[in-house]
Structures are given as structure tokens and as C-alpha cells.
Amino acid sequence: MKKSIGDNMIPKGWTFEEGLELVKKAGYDGIELWLGDVPWFQMNTTDAQLSELRRKVENAGLVVSNVSTGLHWHTPLSARDPRVRAQAIHIVERQLEAAQLLGCDAILVVAGLVTEEAPYNEVYQRTIDAMKQLAPSATRARVKIGCENCNSEQRFLLSPREFWTFLNDVNEPSVGIHLDVGNIHDTGFAEQWIEIHGSRITRIHLKDVMKKRGRCCDTVYTSLFIGDNNWAAIRAALIKVGYDGWLIAEMEARYRYAIDQQFYDTAADMYRLISGRL
């Protein structure tokens, strides 16, 4: 398994090059690029600029692990307004193009958003429609679409079997799950999600979670190994299903001081997880 971390972790005010240098020094193999989250990668970033980003990544001795985006929180693929949905589709299409240009084969999509206004049954259907619409483009681009399990935040696909049924209903080999082992909270166990989804896992986000904490105003997410995830079981499940892909750190709780130290500490934790020294 290989280690990656999101470019949205690069401290504000740093350049992309400075961030890449830190990521490399800290021991990562790759970097996850977040469309819309960072100044160097926006919807209006041109193909030429993307090629330049790739060159910088490779010059730093890294590769792009995947292309993610948080843009669908505000522009959901499951929106009721067809114009919003069209924009959401456009974002995914741009992710697919970007992935090709950046030389990687997976993107992360927040694939549906249940709200008070947009009820579950509608969201389910529209998300399937969106995935079916996007699947041919993904197949042509040879890029997998990984629908992330943002269970609590999406209020959608809350259990592993439910997610499994959803992927069966989509029924497209180019659409799988981008599994975030920190997002499962106290409604389940990451290792069981890994077992159930197996080869459908496109990428894995790593973070820890304090399951017993209320969400309120504080995050329940924390650095690896200090939350409630059973990391030994997670590792065993990854081995059992033969997952040998990217592990991508997504540290939502950030260091307030010595910001760069979090890159080193997280990389070291990931190394311990991969090597089984738990």
C-alpha cells in the first residue's frame, strides 16, 4: 500500500511547490489533488496548467494518487434543480479529464446529499441517474469514480449493505466506493465496510474518529491511533480483501502549531499501519 495526503492540507500561504517538498520529505509517495479547494486547482484551471501541476508533482518525486473535490457539497449531483445537477455533472467530468491529465485513475465524488428539502428516495434515484450518466465517460477515461461514504454529513447510504445495494443498482464497473474509515462513526465498523466492498474500493481515506463524542460544534475526527477505530482489524480486513492501493490521509483535525509536523507524524503512523507495527 502507498501513502498519500491531500494538497488541501498544505498550510495556507504556502506555494504548491513548498507543499510538495514537505509531502515528499515527510515520506509520502503521492498527493491527492482537491479540485476547488486550493488556489492552484480550480474549475478554470486550464489543461496546460494541469500538465504543469503534474510536472511539479513528478519533479518532487511524487505522483498524483487521485483527484477529489468538495464542490458537490454546494452543487450536489442529487439536487432537485436540473441546472444545478448539470453543473455537478460538469464538475465530475472535469475531475475525470483532470485525472487523465494528471496520470491517475481514480476520483472522489460526494455522490448524493440528503437534506430536509431533498428527501432520501429522490436523492437515491437521482444519484443513480448521475452515476449511470457519468460511467461511460469514466470508462473511456479509464478512471474509476469513487463515491465517498460521508455517512453522517450526507445522511445517505448509511450502512455498508445499503452502499452495496446502491452500487449494485448503479451496476457500472467504473463506479465504486472511496472508503473513508473515519466517517463511519458509531454506526458501524470500518473493517466490515472493507470486507463487504472489497474490490469495489477505489481509494481509502484515513483518519481516526472518536465515536462516543457528540458532534455539536467540535469535530469527532482526530489523528490516527488516538480515536476509536480498530486499526488492527482495519489492517487485517485490507489484507483479507487484497487491497494494495493508496491510503490517503485526510486529517480534518489540524495541528494548531508546528503545522508541518502533522505531515511527518501522520506519515509515520501510516507507515506503522502498513507495516503492521501496531
Add this chain to the structure above:
Amino acid sequence: MKISRRRFLGGVTASAATLLSLRPAGLDQLSPRSERFLDCVVLDLKQHCVLRESLQGYQTALAGEHTLLEAIPDSRCRCRIVIAPGVGPMEPAIAKALSGLLAAGTNLLLESGAGFVSPSEFATHQRILHRYFRLAVLPPVDLWAGKFAGDALFRAPRRLYTEKEPDSRQFIPYVNYVWPSDTKVRDFSRVVPVSAEMGDVIGRVGTLPVALKKHTASGTLIFLGSLLGPALRAGDPEARSWLRLVATVSEGRLDLPMAAGQLKSVSQF
């Protein structure tokens, strides 16, 4: 499986008529050669249907009991009920063809999708509805914009909660249909209010009239200012029952109540 004579004959006739009359997309008239009978028609108005999922909703809910047409039938083609889902951008040709059906005795369910069109398209939609159907509609209301959720829409219910501070979150904007049966169906975010003076109000969101029944000399127009199709597609059982009831009651004259007690007066609502 039981099948009524009407349904059997309707189905056979519709199938035959479909084979004879289906044309590619557009507003081409169906064959004027001879009079035909179609039982329940769902129209696919292509680019004039602003929300495809609404069309899919009607198709799903009516299962095999409808004929899908991509062309508005000629007024010589007799139809019991024609459903036009998600109508957004309108053109006089469409309105003329639909009003022609009404005049010929067809019952028309016109579902407006104008909450999801541009302001200029809405203006046209509004003008054409008035010209061809004598319907007065108001600009779309976003039910989930805070202003409306706690304000004008729910003026009456709020009086029930005088002890409390107004809290828009306690009001879930269901569309309350009172005809042909009392039914609550989830809203679809934006509604096109319709003037109550233009017919019998059959559905409201809060105090806002959004669905109306209007009798013409021969047929009956059912105007829906809130999209029902998405709820049909999502499998909402109340929405499906409501549609089935409309489709059934329109077997007779839509201006007659189905049975005592089933039609609630507007004043009661």
C-alpha cells in the same frame, strides 16, 4: 388477474392507436385519417419538459396503463385524459394543441415545471397559460427559502402556535390536495401559485393555492403548480394513489365528485 372491460378495451385500443400514430419527437399532429381513442396518454414534450424525472415518475406510476406519445394528439383523436408532465418553456403551438384537446372533451393534467425555468421563460409560460387556458399564475415561490418557510406561506398555521416563536423548521411544506381525495404529497422545492379565482383550488401549500381544477365546455383542466412526478418516481404511495384516483375519476366527468365526502370544499380547507 382481474381486468375490467374498460381497461381491456382501452388497452387494446390504445395499443392499436399507438402503433398507428406514434411519430418522432415534435408537435406533428397524429394521423387525421380517422377518429381514434386513447385512454390515458402521457406526453413526452422533449425540451419543453423541464424535468425528465417528472415524466419518468408518471410513466412509472401508471406502469402499463398509459400510452406515451412524443406528439400531442390531434383533437380528432379522442383521449380520456392527457398528462403533460414538467411543462417548462412553452410555445403557442403546444398550448394551442393542448387547449384543442380540452375543447374536444379530453381531460388534461398539466403539470407546470416553470419553477425551474429562467425568468423570461416563466414570463412566456405565464402569458401562454393565461391566453390559452385562462389561468393566472404567479412567479415561482421557493418554499425552502427562509423568508417563505416562516412567513407568508404559513400565516394561518402560525396562529396555532402563538405561544412559540415562529420556527420555519416546524412547517414541512407538503402540498395538501383536497381533490379527488385528501392527500399530502411532499413539495418539490419551488411552486407556481395559481389564482384561486380561475377555478376550484384542489391543492395548497400552507395557504398558497398551487393546484386547480377548471372545467371547460367539454373537458377538465387539472393544473399542478407543484411537481408531482418526482414523488411518483420516488415511489411515494400517497402521490401514486392520488394519480390513480385522478386517472380513475376522469373516466367520468371530472367536475363531479366521486362519492359523498370525498370532495372537500375549498372553504373547509
